[in-house]
Amino acid sequence: MIPSSFEYHRPASVSEALQLLQQHGEEAKIMSGGHSLLPSLKLRLSEPGHLIDISRISDLNYIREEGGVIAIGACTTHNEIGKSALVQEKIPMISQAALAIGDVQVRNRGTLGGSIAHADPAADWPASILASEAEIVVNGANGARNIAASDFFTGIFMTALEENEIITEIRIPIPPANTHSAYLKFPQPASRFALVGCAVMITRSNGSVERARVAFTGVSPSAFRDNAVEEAITGQAVNADSIKAAADKAAEGVDIMSDHYASQDYRKHLAKVFAKRALTAAAN
Numbered sequence: 001m002i003p004s005s006f007e008y009h010r011p012a013s014v015s016e017a018l019q020l021l022q023q024h025g026e027e028a029k030i031m032s033g034g035h036s037l038l039p040s041l042k043l044r045l046s047e048p049g050h051l052i053d054i055s056r057i058s059d060l061n062y063i064r065e066e067g068g069v070i071a072i073g074a075c076t077t078h079n080e081i082g083k084s085a086l087v088q089e090k091i092p093m094i095s096q097a098a099l100a101i102g103d104v105q106v107r108n109r110g111t112l113g114g115s116i117a118h119a120d121p122a123a124d125w126p127a128s129i130l131a132s133e134a135e136i137v138v139n140g141a142n143g144a145r146n147i148a149a150s151d152f153f154t155g156i157f158m159t160a161l162e163e164n165e166i167i168t169e170i171r172i173p174i175p176p177a178n179t180h181s182a183y184l185k186f187p188q189p190a191s192r193f194a195l196v197g198c199a200v201m202i203t204r205s206n207g208s209v210e211r212a213r214v215a216f217t218g219v220s221p222s223a224f225r226d227n228a229v230e231e232a233i234t235g236q237a238v239n240a241d242s243i244k245a246a247a248d249k250a251a252e253g254v255d256i257m258s259d260h261y262a263s264q265d266y267r268k269h270l271a272k273v274f275a276k277r278a279l280t281a282a283a284n
């Protein structure tokens with residue numbers, strides 16, 4: 001349970017962190033909250049020679065409104081996001097996802113950027129990042145680029161991040177008026193990771209659903225948008241029957257995980273139950 005030895009670096013800026021990444025190449029690893037990285041170092045699943053701790057770069061810690069978008073610095077902790085009055089007011093689902101993570105220690109250290117970079121299939125953030133159609137801003141040797149959430153999560157612990165790139169910001173569009181959202185999960189009882197987590201955002205017009213975004217985490221190796229549920233609820237009046245009909249389409253035709261916590265059948269059942277609950281919570 002003791003990591004192999006490494007050299008510790010604490011850059012003061014993103015450009016300094018990028019220089020260190022360039023300099024040490026494959027030997028280097030970025031650390032934010034350390035709440036996923038340190039356990040893997042202790043288990044020797046990862047043995048970097050250089051640890052680049054970006055958690056105290058103040059330029060990566062903020063939440064602000066910028067012309068229709070909530071911009072969140074990559075090193076902002078789960079707790080700071082969950083408690084933010086701005087986030088609670090504009091996109092409650094994001095606040096709910098943040099406060100559903102682990103326990104208070106984990107939320108005080110773990111960061112949004114670190115969680116999405118890690119892309120654990122049971123992590124809470126990916127569902128609401130997908131449902132809110134966020135953009136992930138990354139910086140590397142060739143400058144900055146923006147990645148749509150729908151292109152970011154590519155597989156189990158895999159993302160569209162290139163070697164030597166750092167996530168610097170997550171940009172979440174403020175949804176239109178008459179939009180309501182919810183994130184609900186069935187937690188693994190010990191770790192609190194999501195056995196199944198469902199994020200829902202619905203916009204209503206004249207009593208029926210004009211636009212729906214529904215995404216799952218925990219169900220399959222990578223978080224995903226569930227187009228079948230979205231299509232089934234769009235155009236419908238929101239009531240118990242339309243919600244049940246849409247939720248019954250959850251997780252159809254996707255690669256469902258199975259492990260000693262939950263079989264495929266049980267996960268699929270939970271996906272339907274949590275789609276129904278999250279749609280109902282958003283509708284209310």
Ligand SMILES: Cc1cc2nc3c(=O)[nH]c(=O)nc-3n(C[C@H](O)[C@H](O)[C@H](O)COP(=O)(O)OP(=O)(O)OC[C@H]3O[C@@H](n4cnc5c(N)ncnc54)[C@H](O)[C@@H]3O)c2cc1C
Nearest residue numbers: 032033034035036037102110111114115123124167192193
């Ligand atoms: C006991 C426990 C319970 C937990 N429960 C939950 C839970 O219920 N739900 C949940 O979602 N998560 C849970 N977690 C995980 C927690 O949310 C982590 O904080 C998170 O997954 C990783 O964020 P971090 O900032 O700690 O990243 P780190 O551990 O520092 O890094 C994780 C990975 O991302 C890379 N990385 C970090 N930051 C960046 C960046 N800005 N750009 C590029 N790469 C980067 C690192 O190199 C590393 O590979 C739990 C963790 C623990 C220890």
